[in-house]
Amino acid sequence: MKKNLVLSLLLVLVMMATIIGGCGGSGKKDDASAKPAATVKNPPKLAKPTTTVDPKANLNADITVVQQLDMVSFDPINTSDLSNRYIITNIYSYMFAQDEYLGNVPELVKSFKRLNDSTWQFEIYKGVKTHDGKDLTADDVVYSLQRTQKGTAIGALFKPVDKISKIDDSTIQITTFGPYPALPTALTHVACGIVPKAYAEKADASKDWSNPIGTGRYKFKSRVIGDSVVMERFDGYFNQADKALNKSLTFKIIPEGSGRTIAVETKKADINVVFDTVDYDRVLGNANLQLWEHPSQLVWHLGYDNTNKNFSNKLVRQAINYAVDRKALMEVGHNGHGTVVFNNATFAPTVLGAINNPDNKYSYDPEKAKALMKQAGVSGFDTEIIVFRDEAERMAVLVQSYLKAIGINATVKRIENAVFAQTIQGHKAPMFITSWGCYWDPDMFLARRFTKAGIGGVNRVWYQNPALDVLIDKARTISFENKPRAEVYGEIQKFLADEAPEADLYVNNMYALANKDLKGVEINVEMPHNYYKLHY
Amino acid sequence: MFKFIVRRLLAMIPVILAVTFVVFTIMYFTPGDPTNTILGNEWTEDASAKLKTELGLDQSFLVQFFNYTKNLIQGDFGMSYITRAPVSEQLLARFPNTLKVVAGAMLFCVGLGVPIGVFSGVKPYSLFSNFTMVVGLLGVSLPIFWLGLLLILLFSVQLGWLPSSGIDGFASLILPSVALGANYMANIMRTTRSSMLEVIRQDYIRTAKAKGVNARNVVLNHALQNAMMPTVTVIGMNIGALLGGVVLTETVFSIPGTGRLLVEAINKRDTPTVLGCLVIMAVCVAVSNLVVDIVYAYMDPRIKAQYGGGKG
Numbered sequence: 001m002k003k004n005l006v007l008s009l010l011l012v013l014v015m016m017a018t019i020i021g022g023c024g025g026s027g028k029k030d031d032a033s034a035k036p037a038a039t040v041k042n043p044p045k046l047a048k049p050t051t052t053v054d055p056k057a058n059l060n061a062d063i064t065v066v067q068q069l070d071m072v073s074f075d076p077i078n079t080s081d082l083s084n085r086y087i088i089t090n091i092y093s094y095m096f097a098q099d100e101y102l103g104n105v106p107e108l109v110k111s112f113k114r115l116n117d118s119t120w121q122f123e124i125y126k127g128v129k130t131h132d133g134k135d136l137t138a139d140d141v142v143y144s145l146q147r148t149q150k151g152t153a154i155g156a157l158f159k160p161v162d163k164i165s166k167i168d169d170s171t172i173q174i175t176t177f178g179p180y181p182a183l184p185t186a187l188t189h190v191a192c193g194i195v196p197k198a199y200a201e202k203a204d205a206s207k208d209w210s211n212p213i214g215t216g217r218y219k220f221k222s223r224v225i226g227d228s229v230v231m232e233r234f235d236g237y238f239n240q241a242d243k244a245l246n247k248s249l250t251f252k253i254i255p256e257g258s259g260r261t262i263a264v265e266t267k268k269a270d271i272n273v274v275f276d277t278v279d280y281d282r283v284l285g286n287a288n289l290q291l292w293e294h295p296s297q298l299v300w301h302l303g304y305d306n307t308n309k310n311f312s313n314k315l316v317r318q319a320i321n322y323a324v325d326r327k328a329l330m331e332v333g334h335n336g337h338g339t340v341v342f343n344n345a346t347f348a349p350t351v352l353g354a355i356n357n358p359d360n361k362y363s364y365d366p367e368k369a370k371a372l373m374k375q376a377g378v379s380g381f382d383t384e385i386i387v388f389r390d391e392a393e394r395m396a397v398l399v400q401s402y403l404k405a406i407g408i409n410a411t412v413k414r415i416e417n418a419v420f421a422q423t424i425q426g427h428k429a430p431m432f433i434t435s436w437g438c439y440w441d442p443d444m445f446l447a448r449r450f451t452k453a454g455i456g457g458v459n460r461v462w463y464q465n466p467a468l469d470v471l472i473d474k475a476r477t478i479s480f481e482n483k484p485r486a487e488v489y490g491e492i493q494k495f496l497a498d499e500a501p502e503a504d505l506y507v508n509n510m511y512a513l514a515n516k517d518l519k520g521v522e523i524n525v526e527m528p529h530n531y532y533k534l535h536y
Numbered sequence: 537m538f539k540f541i542v543r544r545l546l547a548m549i550p551v552i553l554a555v556t557f558v559v560f561t562i563m564y565f566t567p568g569d570p571t572n573t574i575l576g577n578e579w580t581e582d583a584s585a586k587l588k589t590e591l592g593l594d595q596s597f598l599v600q601f602f603n604y605t606k607n608l609i610q611g612d613f614g615m616s617y618i619t620r621a622p623v624s625e626q627l628l629a630r631f632p633n634t635l636k637v638v639a640g641a642m643l644f645c646v647g648l649g650v651p652i653g654v655f656s657g658v659k660p661y662s663l664f665s666n667f668t669m670v671v672g673l674l675g676v677s678l679p680i681f682w683l684g685l686l687l688i689l690l691f692s693v694q695l696g697w698l699p700s701s702g703i704d705g706f707a708s709l710i711l712p713s714v715a716l717g718a719n720y721m722a723n724i725m726r727t728t729r730s731s732m733l734e735v736i737r738q739d740y741i742r743t744a745k746a747k748g749v750n751a752r753n754v755v756l757n758h759a760l761q762n763a764m765m766p767t768v769t770v771i772g773m774n775i776g777a778l779l780g781g782v783v784l785t786e787t788v789f790s791i792p793g794t795g796r797l798l799v800e801a802i803n804k805r806d807t808p809t810v811l812g813c814l815v816i817m818a819v820c821v822a823v824s825n826l827v828v829d830i831v832y833a834y835m836d837p838r839i840k841a842q843y844g845g846g847k848g
Contacts, residue, residue, distance in 0.1 A: 069800075070792075073619050080576050152587045155578025207620070225629035226792025227702060254701050254790040258685065262693055262700050418568035418805050421579065437577070445577075457579045 042284060047292040047512065047523040049100060050533045053245060057519065058536040060247045061270075065531055066260045068274040070226050070253045074212035075203070076193035077151030085190040086273070086529060087229055087251050091131075092193030092214035093238075095122060095141070096184050100524045101350050102297065103440035104184040107239075108141070108194060108215075110170075114480065117179040118162075124170050128238040130196045131219045138166045143197040145174075145187075154191040156448055156457075161186075179477045181485065182441040217244040217532045228252050244532040245520060264289060264513050271518060273528040275511035277335055283513055290516040293509045294523035295339055297348035297438040300329075300391070302399060302503040304431045306463040310383060310408075311430070315376035317500035321362040323369035323402045330506040332398050333391040338508040345496040346449055348438045348507050350525060352482060353489030359497040369406045380407025385431040388417045392433040395505075399433065424460045432460065435508075437526055442489050443476050450501060463501035471495060537833065537840070541826065548822045555818040556608065556811060560601050563807040570617040570805040591617050604811065613815070614808035616801075623812040626797055631816055633703050634793035637785060638778045640713030645721040646771060650764075653728025657763070658755055660733055668725060675722025680781055684715035684788035701790035708789075716785040720774045727770045728763065735763040761835060768835065772828030776821040 053059075069083035076092055078084075089097075096104035106112075112122045128136040145164045148154050160180040167173050176183060186192075195203075199213040212220050215238065218231035229251040233244040252269055254260045257276025261283060263269040275291070283289050302324060304311040311317055326340045339349060342357035349356050357363075373379075383403075385396045396412040403410045410431060415423060423429045436458075438445055448454030450463045451472065475488035512528040514521050520533035570591070571584040588594045592603065607614055613623035656665040691711060692700035699708045735741065736759055744754050783795035794813045801809035833840040 073621065075620070078620055079574055079618070080578055152575060152583040152590075153578060155575055155583050156580050157578065159580075207615075207622075209621070224792065225626055226797060227790075252702070252790075253792070255787050255796065256790065259688070259701055259788065259790055262688060266692060266696065266700060268699070268701070416568065416803070418573060418803055421572035422567055422569055453580075456581055458577055 042287060042290050042516065044284070044291040044293040044511070047294045047521050047528070049522055049530075050520045053535070054519070057245070059245050061534075061536045062248045062250065063246045063271070063518075063531065063534045064250045064252055064269040065534075066252045066254045066263050066269040066272045066274075068253070068255055068257075068260070071223075071229060071251070074209040074220070076195065077148050077153050077191045078209075080153050080155075080190055082527065086527065086531075088193060088212070089190065089216070090218040090231060090249060090531060091212050091216045091220055092195060093128070093136075093216050094192055094194065095124075095145075095187045098188045098524060098529070099440075100294075100522070101440040102185070102188070102438070102525055104188050108136075112184070117477075118176045120174045120176075120183060121167060122172050122174070124172065125238055126170055128215050129236040130199075130215050131213045131234055131236075132196075132199075133236070134196065134198075136194070136196060136215050138169055138172055140197045141194055142166045142172055144194045144200065145172075145192060147195070147200060148189075148191045151191060154186075154189055156453065157182075157186040157189055157444060179480070180443075181476065181480045182439075182443040185439060185441045185444060218249055221248070226253060245535040246532070249531055249534075261513060264515060267515065271512055271514040271521065271528070271531075271534065273512050275513045277337065277511065279513075280335065280337075288516055290514050290518070290521075292512045292514060292521045292523060292528070293337070295350065295525065296507050296510045297350055297440075297525035298435045298510075299341060299343075299346045299348050299438060299507055300333060300395070300433065300435045300505045301346060302395075302431065302433050302505060303429075303461045304502065305427055305429060306461050306501055307427065308383075308430045310378075310381045313376050313378065314499060315372045316378055318361075318498075319369040319372035319376065319406055320403070320408075321369075321500050321503045322365045322372065323406050324399060324503055324505070325364040325402065326505045327364075329395045329398055330508075333395045333506070334508040338506045340506045341504045343493060343497070343504040344500050344502055345442075345493045346436045346438060346445065346502070346504060347442065347489070347493055348525065351438045351440050351442055353442060353486030353493075355490050355493050358490065358493040361497055362503070366402070366405050373406050378407075380409065382409045382411075383430045385410050385412050385433060386415055386420070386423055386429040387412065387433050388415050388420045389434070395433050399431075421457075425456050427462070429460070434460070442492075443472075446489075446492065447472050447476075450496070461501045463499070465499065468492065468495060468499075537830075541830070544826045544829070548819070548826075551822055552815060552818055553605065556605060556815060557601070559811055559814050560604065560807065561597075563805070563810055564597050564600070566805070568805040570807075573804045574618060593617075604808070608811075608815070613812040616809045617806045618801075618804050618809070623808050626809065627794065627812050627816060630792050630794050630797050633791055634779070634782055634786070634795060636703065636709060637712050637716060637782055637791060637793060638775070640709045641717035641720065641778055641782075641785075642771075642775070644713045644717035645724050645774065649721040649724030650728050650767060653725040653767070654732055654755065654760065654763070656725070657729040657732025658736060658751075660729075665729075668729075672722040672726050675718045675725075678718060680715055680719065680784045681788055683718055684711070684785060687711045687715055688788070703791050703793075712785050712789045712791060715788065716778060716781055719781070720778060723774065724767060724770055728767045731763040731766045732759065735759045738762075764835060765832070768828055768831055772824055775824035779817050779820060 067083055071087045072079045072081050072084040074088055076088055093108050095109050097107040099105045108124050110123045110125045112120060114120050124138060124141055130136055142164055149158050149161060160176045162175045162177050165173050196213055203209045217234055217237050219234045221230040221232050223229045232248040237243045254263055257278055260272040261279040264272050283291050330336055330338050330340055341349060342362045347354040385399060387393045387396045393414055400410050400412060448458050450459060451469055452464055471492050475485050478484050478488055510523050510527055512521055512523055517536055518534060520535050522530040522533060571587045572579055575583055604614060616623050652668050656668045659665055688700045691698045698711050702708055741754060741759055744758050782793060783799055786793040786796040798813040
């Protein structure tokens with residue numbers, strides 16, 4: 001009896017040690033990469049566009065890509081969801097594809113010209129084959145883009161578009177309501193995927209998009225809902241010089257971050273395109289893996305409702321910008337993996353005309369912040385910081401302490417992602433921390449981020465100013481050349497630096513974790529892309 | 537008995553309708569707009585209004601609920617707001633996976649929990665009994681999510697014996713079943729042990745032993761049947777709990793089942809998909825309760841007589 005009691009006590013001790021040990025291990029995850037890895041066998045590499053392919057390369061590999069969420073629909077006009085986009089863009093061709101910075105690079109378009117400020121003509125390549133062996137016609141392209149125009153997913157990007165029509169068998173014309181230099185970039189939107197007319201009509205009538213037909217580099221093979229999507233190389237792809245460098249692509253859905261890492265570690269997958277930085281140190285110590293990185297254009301920012309009485313005073317807004325230490329926030333938010341930005345117009349450093357720290361303002365200066373609060377005649381106030389993501393919640397706690405130092409008492413409130421938009425729409429987010437993904441062309445976001453057109457939508461800070469509207473319009477209409485436009489965008493950033501409608505903090509890095517032998521890994525400013533280039 | 541079963545099956549209809557009404561009402565009044573999810577950064581007031589009309593979200597609560605119920609009665613779960621494809625398509629693809637995991641976990645729970653519980657109840661102060669109690673405590677205490685990750689690290693990453701994700705054959709079911717079933721196995725084991733302890737001390741057991749019936753027969757033929765009544769109740773209740781717990785298991789092991797679908801649908805405010813998942817789960821719970829009641833009848837003649845007399 002006594003012996004049993006001793007053994008039982010021992011067992012309990014072992015159990016407790018296991019649990020405490022386990023909990024201790026999991027608690028380390030957030031600060032894991034704050035310390036250098038014990039053994040860094042493969043430091044992260046910068047993922048840049050692949051230009052050359054080794055003649056001995058294996059171009060017939062079956063590549064498995066793991067991502068977090070399942071796709072939504074093969075109908076391109078259904079949603080702009082990222083998980084969907086990076087699957088279906090392999091099946092459909094686009095007039096213009098997205099480049100590394102979410103700018104445009106011609107795909108189906110052989111050449112294009114502007115007849116005047118609002119009329120564009122695009123010549124489409126001849127001999128483009130669909131996956132069911134037919135020829136893609138100008139009628140197909142026109143029908144497809146008209147369908148995009150009628151749909152909702154493209155949203156504001158097609159608002160300036162008036163008519164889409166066919167000129168001849170290989171030329172289409174798009175007219176806009178006014179100058180719209182960003183049109184080629186707007187045509188890279190996922191909803192602009194070209195679907196042959198016959199298939200689109202059939203799928204729409206039957207409401208069945210489960211067997212997509214496109215003209216892209218891959219033919220759809222199969223899908224297990226919630227689990228995987230398989231596609232194989234389309235040998236009839238019209239641009240043989242830029243065809244797929246692997247035989248097939250399988251997208252595997254693994255929602256849990258460490259599960260995706262493990263899938264690559266155990267060679268069940270070749271690349272994880274939604275890497276969870278919790279595993280950062282661990283993978284750097286594994287010689288069989290390679291972590292790839294690339295700066296993003298995802299601008300993390302501290303926003304505030306400019307119509308709220310506490311934030312309607314420009315001096316208070318400027319004070320907040322001086323009060324926050326952006327570098328420390330980047331450490332807390334993304335373990336320091338990113339680039340600090342001193343901007344107030346949501347310009348990532350790589351977008352057209354971006355100037356980091358436009359008016360040489362807003363380095364961390366709590367004393368200046370206090371002086372500005374005094375100058376504003378505001379001794380302090382109570383407010384709330386709304387967040388809906390882990391990174392933002394961690395940052396909010398730090399922001400809370402910065403604000404406290406200048407007399408602002410903020411509480412942090414975590415809400416669900418699904419109610420964030422409504423919270424903004426109801427003026428219930430006096431302050432918030434979130435991110436914004438920039439296109440390369442600022443016209444595609446600026447005109448909605450800080451104007452009446454975006455109120456209730458992406459103008460989350462409720463900022464409007466007729467003087468800014470004039471500048472935004474000037475940037476759009478001054479020229480179709482980038483240089484003069486970039487100069488105006490510089491003016492806009494200086495204007496907004498003074499107005500301080502929000503405090504931009506940093507852009508985080510994007511990662512892809514791959515088998516060390518995998519070649520052709522590319523990451524754009526949004527996420528890993530161009531999977532057709534992956535090979536061994 | 538037949539009448540009892542028919543009566544219980546018919547009683548499921550109002551239960552399902554009540555579940556539908558409650559869930560629909562909760563989803564309707566929960567803050568969050570699916571058009572925000574669908575349109576994302578391209579959200580505009582016009583596009584949102586257009587989408588709401590397309591999805592029927594501009595109609596009143598009663599009209600939406602009436603339309604949904606009318607279709608549900610005809611076996612139509614409606615169209616997902618997010619995928620614009622029939623919900624039944626998603627359910628048909630995913631529900632068998634959930635069933636496999638739940639069945640595997642149930643097999644693990646019952647297959648291990650009952651024999652260990654019986655043995656430990658018969659020999660209450662043995663080393664084995666103490667050991668099983670510690671294991672039981674561990675099983676009840678370990679969160680599914682954490683246990684799942686530990687199992688993956690050990691059996692998939694370190695040893696490379698079993699797959700870490702997906703559902704492809706028997707081997708892929710082992711880790712999820714263990715992770716999901718550990719907690720409930722411990723429950724079943726502890727319940728079986730305590731009821732066995734109680735039964736084994738009854739006079740009729742003592743009488744059987746005094747008459748010279750061997751120990752094995754005493755346990756299997758005399759004690760077990762009576763001791764199993766609370767265990768069967770726990771097993772029945774566990775089916776509902778397993779369906780709840782499967783959400784975490786499916787996430788950790790990347791199994792495309794209804795649990796994961798449900799969570800994703802709630803996050804995106806996709807009401808038809810949420811309803812579809814919950815209706816299916818409610819049917820499962822109702823059917824498993826019915827099965828438990830039928831098992832009761834076979835185990836206890838007094839209950840069977842009650843069913844026969846129309847008192848069930």
